[in-house]
Amino acid sequence: MLTRLGLGxxxxxxxxxxxxxxxxxxxxxxxxxxxxxxxxxxxxxNLRLCFPHLTERERRDLAKSHFAVFARSLLERGxxxxxxxxxxxxxxxxEGEEHLAAAAGTPVILLTPHFVGMDMGWTRLTCDHHMVxxxxxxKNFHFNAAxxxxxxxxxxxxxxxxQAGIRPAIRxxxxxxxxxxxxxxxxxxxxxxxxxxxxYPAATITGVSRLARMxxxxxxxxxxxxxxxxxxxxxxxxxxxxxxxxxxxxxxxRRMNAFIEERVLEMPEQYYWVHRRFKTRPPGESKPY
Numbered sequence: 001m002l003t004r005l006g007l008g009x010x011x012x013x014x015x016x017x018x019x020x021x022x023x024x025x026x027x028x029x030x031x032x033x034x035x036x037x038x039x040x041x042x043x044x045x046n047l048r049l050c051f052p053h054l055t056e057r058e059r060r061d062l063a064k065s066h067f068a069v070f071a072r073s074l075l076e077r078g079x080x081x082x083x084x085x086x087x088x089x090x091x092x093x094x095e096g097e098e099h100l101a102a103a104a105g106t107p108v109i110l111l112t113p114h115f116v117g118m119d120m121g122w123t124r125l126t127c128d129h130h131m132v133x134x135x136x137x138x139k140n141f142h143f144n145a146a147x148x149x150x151x152x153x154x155x156x157x158x159x160x161x162x163q164a165g166i167r168p169a170i171r172x173x174x175x176x177x178x179x180x181x182x183x184x185x186x187x188x189x190x191x192x193x194x195x196x197x198x199x200y201p202a203a204t205i206t207g208v209s210r211l212a213r214m215x216x217x218x219x220x221x222x223x224x225x226x227x228x229x230x231x232x233x234x235x236x237x238x239x240x241x242x243x244x245x246x247x248x249x250x251x252x253x254r255r256m257n258a259f260i261e262e263r264v265l266e267m268p269e270q271y272y273w274v275h276r277r278f279k280t281r282p283p284g285e286s287k288p289y
Contacts, residue, residue, distance in 0.1 A: 003142045014078030018091060019230030021079075025072030033067040043067070043273040045288050050198035051268075065269035069226055073116040080123040081150030092124030092224075096237035099220050100129070100178065103240055107217035108178040110237075111208060113260045114185060114272035117224030119151075120233045122180055125222075126154040132172035133159045133180040166207065173215045180222070183207050184260055185272075186279050194282055195254045198261055203280035209252035212245045219244050223263050226270055 013021055033040055043066060047059040054062070079088065100108065110131070112118055122133060135151065138144035151159045158177075160168045173179050183205040191210075194201040211217055221238040245252050264271045276289055 003140050007142065007146055010075065010078040011082055013075055014082050017230060018076070018079070018232065021075055022072055022229055025075045026068040028075065029068035029071035030064070032071055033064050036067075039274045040067075042276055042289060046273045046275075046277055049200045049278060049288060050264075062269055063273065066271075066273050069116045069270050070272075070274065072226065073119065077119060077150070080119055081146060081153070085127055085154065088120075088123055089127055091232035092120050092235055093232065094124060094128075094235045094237070096239075097128075099237045099239050103218045103220060105176075107173040107176070107215040108240075109173070109208060109211055109217045109219045110178050110180045110222040111219050111256065111259075112180055112182050112222045112224075113263060114182055114275065115224060115226075115263070115267070115270045116272065117226045117233050117235075117270065118182065120226075121222055121224035121235045122151065123153070124224075124233070124235050125178075125180070126151075126157040128155075130156040130177055131180050132157065132169065132177040134162050134169065134182070135159045136162050166211070170211070170215060173211065173217055178220075179211070179217075181208065181211075183256070184277075185275055186277050188280055192280070193250055193253060195250065195257055197257050197277065198264075200278060201282060201285075202257070202278055204253050204257060206249050206253050208256055209245050209249040212252075221259060221263075225267055 013024070016024075040063065043063045044059060047054070047062055051059060079091065112121060122131070125131060133151070135147065138147060148159060151157070158172070160172075169179055186203050187205065189203060191207065192203040192205055195204050196202070197204070208219060212219055218240040220240050223236050223238070225234045225236065227233060244255070246255065278288055281287055
């Protein structure tokens with residue numbers, strides 16, 4: 001009942017102008033920062049590990065800014081799930097689409113780090129392209145159903161449950177569907193190696209390197225930036241990486257993390273700091289959370 005009520009509220013909110021919805025999201029973010037103690041501590045721990053040169057006050061201010069844009073992304077999800085395609089095209093500007101066009105006929109991995117605009121990136125690109133992505137099954141049936149329906153609105157795009165493993169993604173890549181891949185979360189020790197993220201060892205999925213090797217895929221990074229107020233989003237596609245895959249999986253994975261670090265420094269408040277990015281530790285090392 002509560003989930004249906006929440007979804008109903010998000011549906012109503014999507015009718016508002018983006019500027020007003022953004023203001024509501026920022027206000028909700030301030031409330032989240034005060035009340036969501038566990039997530040606040042996770043974000044502050046991540047920022048302490050990644051930006052030890054910042055003062056405690058600077059890290060708190062950055063965390064508050066993150067909660068503001070994170071809450072915005074939650075409220076604005078209603079636009080992605082229910083707004084007309086014309087509105088989504090107007091709010092999401094795509095840059096660098098020529099890089100995707102240049103890779104036509106070749107399997108493509110869209111390397112998509114966890115920035116708060118990532119859902120807009122998916123939805124906006126599926127207005128023009130059939131794609132495949134991965135999602136984590138949600139425990140709540142009604143929310144899970146809304147998420148799936150919202151992400152598969154346009155074209156012949158498909159989202160696969162993460163629990164299904166890598167084979168469905170390989171088949172989709174080989175069939176010509178770009179793979180919208182988010183490999184920068186801590187999913188445990190399986191299929192991961194420890195490589196630095198802002199100088200701190202992070203259990204990192206090696207899937208980008210392995211998939212590129214198995215499928216002969218090009219890697220095109222895709223980063224979506226949330227703009228201020230009612231200005232919308234920019235979905236930026238970068239040139240396909242040269243000399244990738246490289247000498248070995250570890251160097252490829254280090255390259256991926258280094259690229260993500262560069263993008264984080266461009267808009268640090270928009271990276272997904274409320275995730276326990278460093279929960280999996282090397283043997284004998286204490287857990288930071």
